[in-house]
Amino acid sequence: MTKPQVGVVVFPGSNCEQDVVHAFRYLGAEARYIWHHETDVAGFDVLVLPGGFAYGDYLRTGAIAAFSPIMDSVRAFAEEGGPVIGICNGFQILCEAGLLPGVLRRNTGLKFRCIPIQVRIETTASPFTSSAVEGQVLEIPINHFEGNYFCDEETLTVLERDRRIVFRYCSPDGEVTARANPNGALANIAGIISEAGNVLGMMPHPERAIDPEVGGTDGEVIFRSVMAASSLVTQG
């Protein structure tokens, strides 16, 4: 069986790309970096936009990176159904690029939050959660200042109706409460998928939770799900 090929996009200011590459290799995939000025994504089964501070977060988080040359290729890859994951700053970039609805605003409470939090898996009908169990609680670290998800009411209604909210911040026993919300995100949203379901944006860092030696293994299920999904596509 050929290994899934994962491309990790590197923008000036990205800083989680090595963790993502390590995580996918650790779990048995092939992973390599793609500089944001490249435009060729042929041969990749999965694309990841990692966390960091692309372009120093200048103007707005993700605003400048959204116009990087690679983004046209990411858009085309997504339109063909290829799975795309944006983590933290990657999520912000996907929103600014219009690949996902809404925007990540400055946290309420005025704090940069760098802590392990819990999220509840709201749906397993996505290539990113298919190996998980609905209602499963994952402990994954967050590390951000702008994670306060916001969209207009109409968009929220659509996200809820079409079950596009994949992760919500929750208590350790899986209750979605205001107290469990680390950043003020609307409806405790920690991650959403696109209308077609193949683009995921999430604030928590699953790549920091794949090794029992460092931070637990709860993030593994997300990468394993997408690796399984991409193998199915590759094998036809």
Place this chain on the structure above:
Amino acid sequence: MKFEVAIDVMPRREISDPQGQTIERALPTLGFEGFESVRVGKRIAVVMEAETEAQAREVIEQACQRFLTNPQIEHFSYSLTVTQGTA
């Protein structure tokens, strides 16, 4: 023609502005009384060239809508001054 343009970007009214709220709470602790509705935005100052003022305005508005602001959470206003050429 050359124009000096000052673009003000502000968080939309209906959206909370935690930064502004925090500054509002801090002001009276320093003895500055009577402030309300404090909101924090940013100013983008540019010098630009265009054939006419109308053309300059069109380009500025497009740039604001597509790139300089995120219309979901921000709105903008701008002022424009001719610095070179005929008004």
